[in-house]
Amino acid sequence: MNHLLSIEDLDRAGIERIVEQAARFSEVSDREIKKVPALRGRMVLNLFYESSTRTRSSFELAAKRLSADVVNFAASGSSVEKGESLKDTVLTLSAHKPDAIVIRTPWAGAAALVSRWCSAAIVNAGDGKHEHPTQALLDVYTLRGRLGGIDGASIWIVGDVAHSRVARSNIIAFQRMGAKVTVAGPPTLIPRGIESLGCDVRFTLDELDSADVVYALRMQRERMSEMWVPSLREYAAWYQINGRRLSPRQVLMHPGPVNRGVELSGEVVDSPQAVITAQVEAGVVVRMAVLYELLTGARAPSPGSGATAEAGAATVGERQLA
Amino acid sequence: MDHSGEKVVLHEGDVQRALTRIAHEIAERNPQARNLSVVGIHRRGAFLARRLRDLLEELLDTEIPLGDLDIGFYRDDVASRPDAPIVHASHIDFDVAGRTVVIVDDVLFTGRTVRAAIEALFDYGRPERVQLAVLADRGHRELPIRPDYVGKNLPTARSEHVRVRVLELDGVDEVAIAEVVETPA
Numbered sequence: 001m002n003h004l005l006s007i008e009d010l011d012r013a014g015i016e017r018i019v020e021q022a023a024r025f026s027e028v029s030d031r032e033i034k035k036v037p038a039l040r041g042r043m044v045l046n047l048f049y050e051s052s053t054r055t056r057s058s059f060e061l062a063a064k065r066l067s068a069d070v071v072n073f074a075a076s077g078s079s080v081e082k083g084e085s086l087k088d089t090v091l092t093l094s095a096h097k098p099d100a101i102v103i104r105t106p107w108a109g110a111a112a113l114v115s116r117w118c119s120a121a122i123v124n125a126g127d128g129k130h131e132h133p134t135q136a137l138l139d140v141y142t143l144r145g146r147l148g149g150i151d152g153a154s155i156w157i158v159g160d161v162a163h164s165r166v167a168r169s170n171i172i173a174f175q176r177m178g179a180k181v182t183v184a185g186p187p188t189l190i191p192r193g194i195e196s197l198g199c200d201v202r203f204t205l206d207e208l209d210s211a212d213v214v215y216a217l218r219m220q221r222e223r224m225s226e227m228w229v230p231s232l233r234e235y236a237a238w239y240q241i242n243g244r245r246l247s248p249r250q251v252l253m254h255p256g257p258v259n260r261g262v263e264l265s266g267e268v269v270d271s272p273q274a275v276i277t278a279q280v281e282a283g284v285v286v287r288m289a290v291l292y293e294l295l296t297g298a299r300a301p302s303p304g305s306g307a308t309a310e311a312g313a314a315t316v317g318e319r320q321l322a
Numbered sequence: 323m324d325h326s327g328e329k330v331v332l333h334e335g336d337v338q339r340a341l342t343r344i345a346h347e348i349a350e351r352n353p354q355a356r357n358l359s360v361v362g363i364h365r366r367g368a369f370l371a372r373r374l375r376d377l378l379e380e381l382l383d384t385e386i387p388l389g390d391l392d393i394g395f396y397r398d399d400v401a402s403r404p405d406a407p408i409v410h411a412s413h414i415d416f417d418v419a420g421r422t423v424v425i426v427d428d429v430l431f432t433g434r435t436v437r438a439a440i441e442a443l444f445d446y447g448r449p450e451r452v453q454l455a456v457l458a459d460r461g462h463r464e465l466p467i468r469p470d471y472v473g474k475n476l477p478t479a480r481s482e483h484v485r486v487r488v489l490e491l492d493g494v495d496e497v498a499i500a501e502v503v504e505t506p507a
Contacts, residue, residue, distance in 0.1 A: 024411040028395075033445040036395035038409075066395075296406035 003122040004290055005112050007133040007169045012176045019141040022282070022289040028065055029284065039068035042295045045098035045120070047090070049075040049105040054256060054280055055125050055134075059102045062287035068295070071096065086110060087117055094118040099295050103127075121294040132165040135255055136173035138286040142279045143213060146251055151178035154210055157199075158239060159217035159263050160189045160228070166255045167217055171197050182211070185239060188228045204238070208245055215253045216241050216263045232262050243267045251275055328485070332474055332497035337457065337488075340473030341370065344455050345377035347471050352422055355382040357450065359418065361389040363427040363439050364410050369490045370457055371426035389414035391425075396438035412442065419447040424471075428486040430456040433467035458497050460484050 001009065010018070028036055044063040048056055056072070063070045073093060075081070080089060086105070093101075100121040103111050108130035115122040126132045143150050155174050161167045161183045171194075174181050181199040183190060195201055208214065219235060229235045242265035246252060252264075252274045260266045268274060332340065352358050360378065362371025368390035375388040394409030425439050436454060443449065455471035460478045476484060476499065483500045487493075 021409065024392075024409055027411040027413070031445060032447060036445065037441070038395040038397075038400065292409075293406050296400040296403070 005124045006131050007136045007173045018289045022285040025288045026285045037067045039066040042068045042099040044068045045101045046072045047103045058283035131169045136169035138282040141282045153179045153212045155179045155213040156211040157183045157215045162189045162191045164217045213251045219262045328498040328500045330498045334495045337495040344471045349381045359387040360424050364392040367427035369488045387416035393438035396442045418449045422451040423449045424453045426455045430459045433463045433465035
């Protein structure tokens with residue numbers, strides 16, 4: 001794996017490999033010294049064109065736990081505000097020779113574009129409404145931890161599917177892991193043709209009790225001016241996950257940040273069914289596993305890294321530790 | 323992996339006898355038994371460590387903490403390997419500070435694994451003393467590392483492979499030397 005641009009880059013075995021690696025990494029967070037030298041000397045560049053708290057901080061923490069150097073670049077307050085294009089920004093920052101670029105943008109496909117402009121490993125941390133593959137991986141990790149496995153589980157993804165990159169990545173990932181996925185929400189927020197991904201579509205929550213897992217999406221307040229739903233109150237009346245709709249045997253997930261009283265009632269956020277804080281914890285170990293996989297091993301084209309070329313030659317077979 | 327061209331140098335009973343002797347040597351060298359602990363290096367070293375620990379508990383009639391260590395995060399060759407090595411979780415559930423820790427591995431070769439294990443161990447605390455026990459020492463050190471306890475010294479050529487099999491994982495206890503025919507890169 002050279003980049004993680006889309007969850008489609010990973011087949012079932014690939015997803016399992018990363019979440020299993022993540023499970024073994026979780027022990028590092030319990031140590032006295034929560035840091036291992038695996039990625040010492042590697043540089044990870046966080047390039048964020050959109051606000052993000054948990055994704056950016058968990059990538060930063062993941063890189064630091066593995067001893068990589070981290071440079072954070074936020075578009076606001078930078079040369080981007082002076083009109084620099086994405087390409088010029090990437091080329092400029094590439095001069096620092098990052099080994100990986102973690103990128104979030106409001107533009108679908110931007111991560112894939114960036115992977116063509118530089119030699120770093122690219123991790124898509126959200127590109128517009130397109131994809132958010134590490135979120136899908138950490139959700140698979142969290143669910144496996146809670147349910148043991150997700151083969152055959154019925155997972156309902158509820159809410160604003162149309163504007164959600166999390167929904168897209170998760171539909172694909174959950175199905176690859178053997179789950180049955182249903183999306184539900186108001187017709188205006190369910191993209192036409194979504195069933196081509198293989199999921200079922202419902203416009204009411206009448207059959208919600210058939211779900212093993214309820215995955216609520218954030219109602220994006222910033223979209224309300226565009227009149228996708230009549231009002232947040234009306235949305236909540238029809239689609240809010242609350243104590244009446246959620247049964248004790250179901251698992252509740254949410255990618256955060258939660259709008260209490262909109263897509264989730266306060267009581268279910270704090271209920272034992274909710275694994276929302278476990279999802280946040282999973283974020284760090286899963287991103288450790290992704291960075292570890294991308295940044296260890298000899299990368300095929302690594303310009304300017306003479307040491308790798310030298311060590312990578314005839315001696316590889318003999319250098320194994322014994 | 324084919325087993326032809328292998329020469330078995332330690333058989334079933336030899337392995338257990340070597341471990342018993344090592345256990346006696348450890349007990350002799352460490353009269354302060356209550357400070358002792360044993361840590362095995364993944365994967366076969368961890369099984370050998372468990373057996374050594376059991377032998378030591380019997381000899382010293384006291385509980386001795388056991389841990390295991392994966393050195394994947396501490397390797398010095400991650401940049402030159404084609405793939406990311408699989409990392410197993412380490413388990414060290416006792417405080418290593420102030421203890422004598424006996425690191426156990428199956429084969430001592432270049433010494434790089436032991437260097438990585440020492441570094442890994444220190445991320446859990448500051449042991450008072452670190453000792454090294456290996457079932458087989460095959461030479462060819464690349465670092466200034468010397469074992470405190472050796473099951474058997476095995477003079478080998480660099481081109482040979484030393485294969486250790488343990489009952490728990492491979493169904494048999496033995497150490498074999500194999501000539502590996504490799505097509506030159």
